[in-house]
Amino acid sequence: xxxxxxxxxxxxxxxxxxxSTACSGCGLGMNHKVVIQAFKELGxxxxxxxxxxxxxxxxxxxFATFKGDGFAGTHGRAYAIARGLRIALPPEKKIVxxxxxxxxxxxxxxxxxxxxxxxxxxxxIVHDNLGYQSTGGQFGFTTPMGVKTDSSPYGMFEPNLMxxxxxxxxxxxxxxxxxLARHVVLADGAMAVESVKKAILNRGFSxxxxxxxxxxxxxxxxxxxxxxxxxxxxxxxxxAPLGQEKPNTIWATGIWHDASNTRPEFSxxxxxxxxxxxxTGAL
Amino acid sequence: MKRFLETGNFAIAEAAIIAGCRxxxxxxxxxxxxxxxxxxxxxxxxxxxxxxAEDECAAMHLCIGAALGGMKAMTATSGPGFILYADxxxxxxxxxxxxxxxxxxxxxxxxxxxxxxGQGEFYNTRYPTQGxxxxxxxxxxxxxxxxMAMVIEAFYLSERLRMPVTVxxxxxxxxxxxxxxxxxxxxxxxxxxxxxWPRKFHPGPDFYPATDALDIPPVQMGKNTxxxxxxxTPTEQGYDxxxxxxxxxxxxxxxxxVRNNRELFAxxxxxxxxxxxxxxxxxxxxxxxxxxxxxxxxxRSQGMKVGSxxxxxxxxxxxxxxTRKAKYLAVELNWDGQLVREIQRAVPKDSDVHxxxxxxxxxxxxxxxxxxxKILKNQPLQRKGWExxxx
Amino acid sequence: xxxxxELVASGFGGQGVVRLGQILGEAxxxxxxRVTMLKSHGTEMRGGYVRSQxxxxxKVVDSPICESPDYLIALSSAAYNRFKHTxxxxxxxxxxxxxxxxxDNTLTCSQKALPAKKLxxxxxxxxxxxxxxxxxxxxxxxxxxxxxxxxxxxxxxxAIIPKFKEENKQAFELGYKSI
Numbered sequence: 123x124x125x126x127x128x129x130x131x132x133x134x135x136x137x138x139x140x141x142s143t144a145c146s147g148c149g150l151g152m153n154h155k156v157v158i159q160a161f162k163e164l165g166x167x168x169x170x171x172x173x174x175x176x177x178x179x180x181x182x183x184x185f186a187t188f189k190g191d192g193f194a195g196t197h198g199r200a201y202a203i204a205r206g207l208r209i210a211l212p213p214e215k216k217i218v219x220x221x222x223x224x225x226x227x228x229x230x231x232x233x234x235x236x237x238x239x240x241x242x243x244x245x246x247i248v249h250d251n252l253g254y255q256s257t258g259g260q261f262g263f264t265t266p267m268g269v270k271t272d273s274s275p276y277g278m279f280e281p282n283l284m285x286x287x288x289x290x291x292x293x294x295x296x297x298x299x300x301x302l303a304r305h306v307v308l309a310d311g312a313m314a315v316e317s318v319k320k321a322i323l324n325r326g327f328s329x330x331x332x333x334x335x336x337x338x339x340x341x342x343x344x345x346x347x348x349x350x351x352x353x354x355x356x357x358x359x360x361x362a363p364l365g366q367e368k369p370n371t372i373w374a375t376g377i378w379h380d381a382s383n384t385r386p387e388f389s390x391x392x393x394x395x396x397x398x399x400x401x402t403g404a405l
Numbered sequence: 406m407k408r409f410l411e412t413g414n415f416a417i418a419e420a421a422i423i424a425g426c427r428x429x430x431x432x433x434x435x436x437x438x439x440x441x442x443x444x445x446x447x448x449x450x451x452x453x454x455x456x457x458a459e460d461e462c463a464a465m466h467l468c469i470g471a472a473l474g475g476m477k478a479m480t481a482t483s484g485p486g487f488i489l490y491a492d493x494x495x496x497x498x499x500x501x502x503x504x505x506x507x508x509x510x511x512x513x514x515x516x517x518x519x520x521x522x523g524q525g526e527f528y529n530t531r532y533p534t535q536g537x538x539x540x541x542x543x544x545x546x547x548x549x550x551x552x553m554a555m556v557i558e559a560f561y562l563s564e565r566l567r568m569p570v571t572v573x574x575x576x577x578x579x580x581x582x583x584x585x586x587x588x589x590x591x592x593x594x595x596x597x598x599x600x601x602w603p604r605k606f607h608p609g610p611d612f613y614p615a616t617d618a619l620d621i622p623p624v625q626m627g628k629n630t631x632x633x634x635x636x637x638t639p640t641e642q643g644y645d646x647x648x649x650x651x652x653x654x655x656x657x658x659x660x661x662x663v664r665n666n667r668e669l670f671a672x673x674x675x676x677x678x679x680x681x682x683x684x685x686x687x688x689x690x691x692x693x694x695x696x697x698x699x700x701x702x703x704x705r706s707q708g709m710k711v712g713s714x715x716x717x718x719x720x721x722x723x724x725x726x727x728t729r730k731a732k733y734l735a736v737e738l739n740w741d742g743q744l745v746r747e748i749q750r751a752v753p754k755d756s757d758v759h760x761x762x763x764x765x766x767x768x769x770x771x772x773x774x775x776x777x778x779k780i781l782k783n784q785p786l787q788r789k790g791w792e793x794x795x796x
Numbered sequence: 797x798x799x800x801x802e803l804v805a806s807g808f809g810g811q812g813v814v815r816l817g818q819i820l821g822e823a824x825x826x827x828x829x830r831v832t833m834l835k836s837h838g839t840e841m842r843g844g845y846v847r848s849q850x851x852x853x854x855k856v857v858d859s860p861i862c863e864s865p866d867y868l869i870a871l872s873s874a875a876y877n878r879f880k881h882t883x884x885x886x887x888x889x890x891x892x893x894x895x896x897x898x899x900d901n902t903l904t905c906s907q908k909a910l911p912a913k914k915l916x917x918x919x920x921x922x923x924x925x926x927x928x929x930x931x932x933x934x935x936x937x938x939x940x941x942x943x944x945x946x947x948x949x950x951x952x953x954x955a956i957i958p959k960f961k962e963e964n965k966q967a968f969e970l971g972y973k974s975i
Contacts, residue, residue, distance in 0.1 A: 139644075185635055185637075186645060190629060191630065193633070194645070196466075196636050202458070203469050206471040207470035209471055210470065210471045236463070409822070410825045584821075692860070698858050699858040767860075769861070770859070
């Protein structure tokens with residue numbers, strides 16, 4: 123991962139995993155740095171944050187990168203673990219989940235939706251590498267139409283969460299998420315940091331979707347090239363700020379939904395009810 | 406001491422609360438639904454939280470989260486939900502997270518019969534997840550009162566062994582009503598043999614030492630210990646490492662912390678008429694054992710030299726009870742024979758092992774007495790409908 | 797009383813058979829007895845067959861199953877036909893003739909008709925109270941056995957069904973007198 127700023131490393135990261143085990147040219151490093159930069163700009167200490175990850179490139183490569191407490195859940199289940207943890211932790215502790223697209227939008231989508239439903243104070247960072255890359259490159263639920271992967275050798279044609287005008291953000295907004303943003307770091311990195319900060323400051327369910335290039339599998343299979351600049355260009359051409367979408371835009375970036383601190387937070391609701399029932403016997 | 410008529414589910418909820426459980430995640434399923442209901446009523450009264458999960462897989466993951474934050478947690482289900490625990494169960498075993506899981510058996514496979522007892526998860530509770538390289542601790546009570554005691558014991562063992570512990574009940578225990586005594590003072594609890602162990606704090610950094618030692622507190626999130634836990638092979642500090650040597654150390658701990666500390670729970674069994682080396686040992690667990698105990702008593706009065714061995718600690722399987730060469734009969738609430746296989750493995754070579762299976766109901770005294778008689782007379786067990794099958 | 801008394805109550809779903817077992821069991825506990833009560837049902841839906849098996853004993857109950865009940869309360873013909881042969885030779889079947897139309901005269905146990913539904917309809921205009929009639933009859937029998945006092949059973953009934961106390965009490969007395 124690309125860490126030029128050594129003070130970020132010293133303050134927040136475990137040198138054992140930095141530089142990371144991610145492939146050279148992987149966009150995950152840029153995304154990771156955005157998140158850590160947001161911690162720094164918010165003045166958070168390692169003790170303030172619990173770092174959760176899961177399975178796949180995003181989970182495995184970012185597990186134990188953060189200096190504080192960290193867990194990795196089984197595939198897709200970090201959202202259920204985080205919800206239980208939210209009940210047990212003091213409200214001032216932040217839970218930040220660093221996960222992938224297969225984890226969040228595939229196997230874990232139900233747990234994710236239920237975390238949004240209850241507005242649990244969790245910040246989910248989805249490092250979307252457009253499919254299952256750690257298993258060699260199969261399509262996922264955000265793989266753009268027509269893209270060739272090892273399991274879509276004729277090009278992606280099965281409808282998914284980002285096809286036919288569908289966007290996974292609509293689902294999450296409908297489910298009750300209170301902060302939603304999307305950023306492609308190579309196009310709008312500075313705004314990505316701002317969104318991650320807003321996501322963390324929202325006392326409720328936040329998700330920042332950050333699609334990023336996979337050089338080794340995705341680019342090689344679809345573009346026939348491992349030269350990072352090729353996939354970077356392919357990404358940028360398909361990215362546009364929300365409201366300025368072009369016909370070929372796949373990722374409309376910016377803040378999708380900001381209802382920060384408008385809904386009661388999950389653990390507050392639960393403990394509030396418990397406290398009232400214990401005192402008065404009723405709600 | 407409070408004494409009243411209540412369901413096993415209700416008694417188990419009270420037991421969990423006595424044991425310090427303040428987090429329960431459930432998903433409605435007969436015959437464990439009323440346990441979730443009881444917890445939803447009782448937990449807020451004692452400063453706890455009840456969550457209804459989106460499925461059983463989430464339920465146990467929610468418990469993992471709460472346990473990671475330092476709470477004593479529990480979930481409960483029946484067979485069709487127990488299989489959805491497979492995923493979190495592996496995590497909880499691997500990351501050594503204490504919690505209690507209750508499985509109330511009904512008739513399977515799949516949904517089967519919801520309102521009738523079954524014992525189809527004898528092996529399933531031994532292997533609740535994939536991959537092997539771990540031991541499981543399973544306690545099987547035979548009444549609501551004992552279910553209460555065993556849930557408290559499961560919390561105790563889960564803390565000391567740092568792992569999820571399963572209580573295997575059945576529909577008759579959880580849904581059945583029984584006169585139940587609930588202790589109210591510490592003295593009464595002690596008299597009833599209840600043991601307690603608080604959640605303790607691990608300051609780190611070596612959360613996963615390669616040792617079979619007891620009483621190592623689990624990793625906890627939110628205390629800034631730098632604690633790590635993951636689904637991968639851990640180093641002693643919890644970093645993910647996929648090296649066989651490290652995995653061997655990890656697996657050693659998962660297996661031998663249980664095997665080498667069996668004295669903690671090996672006393673959980675019941676023997677009746679076993680002092681005179683009976684010709685036939687009838688082995689059972691759970692509610693069928695209640696009929697077995699009666700039938701064995703009656704058989705004795707009819708001059709049959711029969712004894713009853715009731716297993717409460719099912720796993721690790723207590724081989725020490727099967728060292729004597731004799732005739733053995735397994736009585737189980739299934740038609741395929743599960744406990745009987747383990748008995749066959751444990752007994753001395755050439756022992757005579759038989760199986761009586763019934764499902765959805767308890768065997769009758771008459772069934773049992775006829776079977777004892779035939780085995781003692783070396784007569785073949787007649788196939789009688791589906792109830793009796795020579796093994 | 798003898799060491800162990802088995803009572804089976806069975807009928808349709810929604811008749812209150814489980815509640816009946818619960819009230820009887822609760823009375824047993826109040827009386828200092830050891831008690832088990834199993835409910836079983838074929839389906840989760842109303843209208844299916846439902847059975848309560850109550851065991852009252854002096855010592856800890858071993859098997860909670862009523863293999864040869866001393867009493868069978870049959871509130872449907874299906875229940876009657878299903879369990880009539882299990883009743884002990886010196887046992888008793890109490891059936892509601894409104895539901896059990898054909899009585900098997902070949903049985904070795906005793907049988908008594910208890911028109912609980914009719915009594916409830918005639919006196920209160922509602923079948924709802926037929927359960928209390930049945931409980932009153934059971935009270936009479938268990939009192940004769942020296943197992944459970946009438947007052948204790950009535951107290952349990954009124955504690956578990958707090959609504960319509962007066963009607964339930966009257967229905968209970970009707971049942972007590974009618975057996």
